[in-house]
Amino acid sequence: MIMTMTTMQMQYAFWILLIVSISIASSSTVPSLEGITNQTRFCFPRKLNQTMLLNSVRFLIRFLAAGPVIGINYGRYGSNLPPPEALPSLINSLSIKHVKTFDLDPRITKSFANTGITLSLCIPNDKIPSLSTNLSESESIIRNFILPYHKNTIITSISVGNEVSLLPQFSTNLVSAMVNVHRSLKRYRLHNKIKVSTTHSLAILSRRFPPSTANFHKSISETVLKPLIRFLQRTESPLMVNVYPYLAYKQSFPSIPLDFALFQPMNSPKRRRYIDPYSGVAYTNLFDIMLDSVDSAVKSLGLPKIPVVVSEIGWPTSGEPGETAASLENARVFNQRLIEHTRRRWNKVPVYIFALFDEDQKTGAAVEKHWGLLYGNGSRKYDLKL
Numbered sequence: 001m002i003m004t005m006t007t008m009q010m011q012y013a014f015w016i017l018l019i020v021s022i023s024i025a026s027s028s029t030v031p032s033l034e035g036i037t038n039q040t041r042f043c044f045p046r047k048l049n050q051t052m053l054l055n056s057v058r059f060l061i062r063f064l065a066a067g068p069v070i071g072i073n074y075g076r077y078g079s080n081l082p083p084p085e086a087l088p089s090l091i092n093s094l095s096i097k098h099v100k101t102f103d104l105d106p107r108i109t110k111s112f113a114n115t116g117i118t119l120s121l122c123i124p125n126d127k128i129p130s131l132s133t134n135l136s137e138s139e140s141i142i143r144n145f146i147l148p149y150h151k152n153t154i155i156t157s158i159s160v161g162n163e164v165s166l167l168p169q170f171s172t173n174l175v176s177a178m179v180n181v182h183r184s185l186k187r188y189r190l191h192n193k194i195k196v197s198t199t200h201s202l203a204i205l206s207r208r209f210p211p212s213t214a215n216f217h218k219s220i221s222e223t224v225l226k227p228l229i230r231f232l233q234r235t236e237s238p239l240m241v242n243v244y245p246y247l248a249y250k251q252s253f254p255s256i257p258l259d260f261a262l263f264q265p266m267n268s269p270k271r272r273r274y275i276d277p278y279s280g281v282a283y284t285n286l287f288d289i290m291l292d293s294v295d296s297a298v299k300s301l302g303l304p305k306i307p308v309v310v311s312e313i314g315w316p317t318s319g320e321p322g323e324t325a326a327s328l329e330n331a332r333v334f335n336q337r338l339i340e341h342t343r344r345r346w347n348k349v350p351v352y353i354f355a356l357f358d359e360d361q362k363t364g365a366a367v368e369k370h371w372g373l374l375y376g377n378g379s380r381k382y383d384l385k386l
Contacts (some may be wrong), residue, residue: 166366
């Protein structure tokens with residue numbers, strides 16, 4: 001991962017170093033206001049000074065070394081896609097070090113062994129009911145799909161299902177299924193290394209705008225999401241959400257300007273701003289509004305803020321004949337500016353771009369087939385600077 005030091009990082013570094021300097025100087029003799037002949041010594045205990053200094057330096061090192069986590073989603077609804085064994089070299093060519101999958105295929109997990117690339121796996125939706133009531137089912141999954149590979153492949157998380165929060169046949173069993181998977185990981189002392197979560201679409205929000213007033217659908221807020229988020233907080237796992245500014249732009253057209261959805265340039269003389277009328281927070285892009293809506297919805301449940309992973313985000317390169325915003329250039333601009341924006345953010349949020357390949361076997365609208373950074377044969381659609 002490339003490490004860069006942005007202007008914002010330099011500013012924070014300045015303040016941290018200033019704090020360090022103050023902590024060192026706090027035991028020095030300084031003149032009092034009563035006169036230069038009267039000397040007053042302001043001291044913190046030596047142990048506190050050393051602790052402050054050590055903690056400040058550690059924080060500074062971590063901050064300057066930290067870069068944004070930029071990952072990629074690997075879906076397989078495509079014809080003639082490269083085999084799993086070809087994935088590491090393709091992904092390395094994109095300078096990406098984090099991959100999210102939609103299944104537990106051992107062939108994929110094994111292909112990433114000893115590559116330094118992290119892997120986020122997914123348990124299929126249809127396993128959720130049995131997982132919720134049968135601990136032996138989760139034990140079997142861990143034994144067969146995790147234990148043989150975790151020493152050589154960096155598995156960081158398991159999503160229990162994909163976008164099932166609003167599906168009653170799965171949502172009622174979701175939390176108990178997640179608990180059982182966590183228990184099985186804990187049995188093998190892998191619960192600190194591999195986190196258990198589940199991905200959500202933003203359809204879980206009944207209200208999104210203004211972001212400070214966002215909340216979850218009443219049908220799932222107390223019965224599903226509240227216990228689910230408590231589980232995530234208890235296990236120090238992230239809330240995984242799929243954030244699609246393109247879809248929000250399309251559904252709200254023409255209310256949302258295209259450049260606002262595309263991370264308008266910072267130096268643009270006509271840079272647009274949206275100001276939340278209740279919080280007063282000013283926004284210059286749709287992505288931050290959507291993220292803050294999730295934070296506000298969590299807060300509306302009376303729960304503390306939780307780390308968020310953007311498990312899917314991207315922009316399509318093609319769509320129906322009338323979908324002019326779905327274009328190769330807009331996709332390149334969006335994803336490049338997304339990467340730059342995540343570098344600038346003080347609160348760094350991991351993002352997984354959707355997707356690695358175009359998937360021509362997907363059903364539904366034409367746009368569903370055209371989200372890849374690569375064509376189905378593995379060739380690049382456009383270049384990204386990571």
